[in-house]
Amino acid sequence: MSSVVVKSGLVVAALLAPVATQAQISEASAALYKARLADNAASRFSGMSASPLTSAAAVPILETVVQWDRLRRESYRGSFREYSNFMLQHPDFPQNLLLRRLAEKAITADVPALERIRFFERFPPLSAAAKLRLAEAQLATGQREAANETARDAWDSAGLDIETERALIEGFEAALRPQDHLGRAERLLWNGQITAAGRLLPRLDMDRRLWLLARIALRGDSADAPARLGGVPASLRREAGLVRDEALWLRKRGRLAEANALLADFRPAPGGVFDPQQWLATQLDFGRAAWRAGDPGRAYAIMASHASHVPGTDLAARPLGERQALVELEWLAGWLALRKLGRPADAAPHFRAVRAAALTPVTQSRGDYWTGRALAAAGDTNGARQAYEQAALHGDYFYGQLAAEALGRAPQLRKAPPPLLAPDQVSTFRAEPLVRALEALTALGDRERQSIFLRTLVAKAETPEEHALVAGLATPLNRLDLGVLVGKWLRGMGSAVVPYADGIPLFEASWPVLTLPDVLIPRRTIIHAITRQESQFDRTARSPANARGLMQLLPTTAAETAGKIGMPVSTERLDTDPIYNVTLGSAYFSRMRENFGSDVLAVAAYNAGPGNARRFITLNGDPRMPGVDMIDWIESIPISETRNYVQRVLENAVVYDQQFGTSQGNAPLSRWLGKSSPG
Template sequence: MTRIDRGMLTRSYLFSPPRVRLIGSSLSGPRLNGARLAIGIGALALGLSGAYVKQKGLGFSPSDWPEPIRALLAPEPRFAPPAVPFLREEAPDEDDADIGARPEAPPVNLTTAAHELGRDLAGFKEAISFYKSGDLAGGDAAAKAATDPIVQTALEWIALRTFSRESGFDRMQAFIAAHPSWPAQGWLRKLSEEALFGDRKKSALIKSYFSTSEPQTPAGKLALARALKDDGKSAEAAALVRGVWREADLNAALEAKIRADFGSYLEKADHKYRAERLLYKEQTANAMRAAVLAGPDVVALARARAAVIAEAPSDKLLAAVPAPLRADAGYKFAMIQKLRRADKISEAVALMLAAPRDPIVLINGDEWWVERRLLARKLLDGGDAKTAYKICAEHSAMTREMQIEAEFHAGWIALRFLNDPARAAAHFDTLIKLAATPMSRARAAYWRGRAAEASANPDAAGTAKAFYEQAATHPATYYGQLSREKLGLSAAPIRMPATEAAGEARDPSVKVIELLYAVGEKALAYPLVLEAARHLEDPAQVAALAKVVARQQDAHVSLTVGKIASQRGIALDELAFPTYGVPAFQPLPNSADPSVVYSIARQESAFDTSAVSSAGAKGLMQMIAATARTTAQRAGVAFDENRLIADAAFNAQLAAAHLGQLLAESRGSYILAFASYNAGGRRVKQWLDAYGDPRKPGVDAIDWVERIPFTETRNYVQRVMENLNIYRIRFTAAPMQKAEAEANP
């Protein structure tokens, strides 16, 4: 689904083209068994007793579901209306055709109530209408009549968002001065710096603007470089320009502008660096433009690397690269990638172990880490854990995210394959220092606990317990839930948000969001909702935002805000796990239960019913048309592919039936069912052959999930499993059953 802001299609497009986001299926998933499966997975689809499952089967009919599920009126959120019933027991008659529709959001109690705005309300709507139609002057004229401060703020924000280029630098600065704590300061700063450059502001103004802070964007750096150049400070200007040229993503038009204004500052080494950096990002067309500027030798290297990236015939092109450039790190990377894809693992590993490790030489240490990870997993599959560990431990990952992945892999291999808990502990200690989100903190602490538990230290049990307790403080995460089971704790209750700020104590941005929702301007509210979720510091203000968002009963927005807050360590569990968003439908026989359906919808589309993946998965549950058609035929339901997007209830109905079938085929294993839903049953069978059967006591299900070769699927299974535990609590007010049932189906 595309979300492009009109304001981002003007000047800012020069610096980074708008991204089209296609929400698709993920690939990843862990399953747990026995005492090791920290999240109860059992063969039970509803957290029911084993006897019930044996009596009724795995994919039991909706009429057999227990009353709490069959009735399924989700517990009322603290600040939201009751959830929409998930099930529709009887086929609707024509008069009841809208039974599954989402209810209209209840009226919003405005800080300044709508009826009290009087003429301001009419003027507010009129100004918005002008702005949305592309008439900045008309909108500004209508806005002048507004007297309510929140209305004035809202209209000025809308003008800036809608006409970011036309508004200009001075208007942006006036807004920032009037609203210094506005949550979108980063966006405003970015647009301000782009205006300084694009509008060719005077050097004195530019130098004054950057006198207290460094430029934060490529445009800001170029604006300052122009001012420094005008002052005769060529060396300082050149340093800024070269940094932008090397590191920034620029389109062809801006590249040409930089070369026209600052071409004398750029050297062949800068062009070569830019070409190589873009090749690591697989932006081959952009890379070739830079390569041409660097000379014919670099063009030969770029052509060879582009062929390897495209998996096209590349032998002759690689052979044509001049000898001096064959020592280039980028050339070695291409050779390693080509050999690994040809399954010549030993040759690829030999080149990797001899490759440079200096991040400056590598240019993109993250891409080198990805290649190391792929090789290490191939080595594990081949039984060479020692070399796999070395490949991981010698990483040169650059970003925090990739460093976390590299340290985890090294620690996990040391612990689980080399039986070296001391070495593993060192990597997990580093992981703990790097971790910045609840998810990564829980994983780091859990595995540090596992390393302590495996050690021969006399205080091993106490040390392990302390780390499990640390991980368990993140109960909405996969490894936090596993840690709670390690400690013998029941599932944690849904965490309540902070007491929300109320009335005039609320942040102005929250009041503006509420006002926009009240007049039906959801699209205008959404960007500010995201900015507020990311940047409001006070948990009470975030809770106030959550209250406004929850009233809308828009599961996609609720989930997005809840996730952002959760990543910041602010608990908004009710919002992050909405119990609305799946329309009511008539379940087909042997369908998966609502907790499973919601868990999948949350991960697959984030409740975006119009989502379409690059692989063609469609709608709420990201159903592939062929799978949906087969499911419909099996159930005797008329199939229309267009309904996968147009009719979310139809999409969910078929997906629930398909999930029920997968659960039956996997004999109740959620791990296998979720992995199959994401990556396909054929791949799961391959993994069962390669890594064993996680349903059997001799196979550690946590390791089995971590061995899934697709990063997307590993993550997918873990995320859906953690979702499932939360939705069990939300829908049944009871924790999920422990894992023994899945270990011994």
């Protein structure tokens, strides 16, 4: 069987070029389906398919799309059987979790047990109420032990309402053990649901009742909290949940110094934290506040004592939210030890923990780079070099670029070799329901739903060949953002599943290049760098704040900028005319650059506004002045979105400089940062 090497998205695009026109849909059919989809959006639901006059023009895949579009609406009241039949027949259709939640809400007492079991075997229950419905079905079909296990799972679930709670007690009280009640009490208390926790009082032993009453008093900010706390048995007094509740109570009462001392002096037994994510978030919250208040030593002591995991725990296997909290806490603890306390030997283990918890290159390179900084400061030159080498593997990311500079070389953009693609793989891909739905939506000009199906295709792709096929849709669909979406997914979540050890996958699709007029060539690096972060090259992108187009301009900002440079004002053209959009966007950036005299400050101002950029200077010092470290300054930006934005835009600029041949020397990122020394 012959095959072709996919050297770029252009090869796949040529193979898939008919994708936008393959679906043969008459004008009458297109009008009909547009109307039906519009009715869905307006909550005007009709059970009718095409009318008899137009039934000959019915398009089966669009019938499926219309049904999916109806079922995903919160305002639609479909039967459980309707949801179940659709999802079992079309398990790969978009917004699966939403459909599952809506299907679960549609389960009523009269839904047969076998129908429930059939559905939940394919889609395990998400909500406590759905778990109860499954337990009832298992009990009705003679699966008592399975029913008891499901009931216990429901009892331990978040979001258990009082009606479901009563039903569980009524139907499965004998199956609920003391440890189940204690676990539920813990979960409720960590989530601040003290009323529901109070209902468990009769189900706990005497010591735990005293413990529960104290925690309820603390979380409820009761005046008798100290007395309740004093009544807790000594064996339970040093539990993380109780200490956390006491610290929060002290802070509410204006006794922050006591709260900080409590957390700094407390170290839970390894593995003894019921909810590591919330514990880490609390430690980070108090630690960051202490640092901002000018006490880095106290901040470090609070965060360094978290002991949220047993030594040897595979941190990368922990849930996403928990890993994110751990990464932020460990990074800040390490940074404070290194940069504020002058304790590099203490800093290095924290940065190694960041690396151990990381699944994505952006965080892996961050952990490795700062490990290198700490080891270098501690005099371990060889260890520092090894850490920098690991970070530098990711030359398309901020800290990978800095690590390369620290090693005395320019960042390397290692591009993964192109996959081999056989013709039968193309035909198989074209036959997939998601792709056929995408073709039909393209024929309707339905960009909004098209985007939903595209994202699902990206997440569903599992092999380099499938990734190339999905990215190859970018050109025939005129969707440059699709290539960026695939590339970012593969460099993020996807790379944790599908290894691209040889470099960056689908580089050309992931880093698209616009055709610009000559007048914009001097600004093309920053145009591309900002556009890739702002809109991912989706020319019709619109934010919740009404920022529009490639460079995500607010209409007011665009109008002001147009007036300053003598261009006509047109809000509509922000979406429809890419050159108009990037002309105004780059002009606005140039104005910020002229005002602040710094690319970093200009990028921060582009994201957060010039007022916030000035506030950052007041808070963290002026990075344009000697003695202010630019990397520390960026990491100290108090708005996490802006902190991330600055790093992503500047790393994009380095990549595009290399693409355009405008990169200079071995310290291209430091040039953008305004740093005199590399790395």
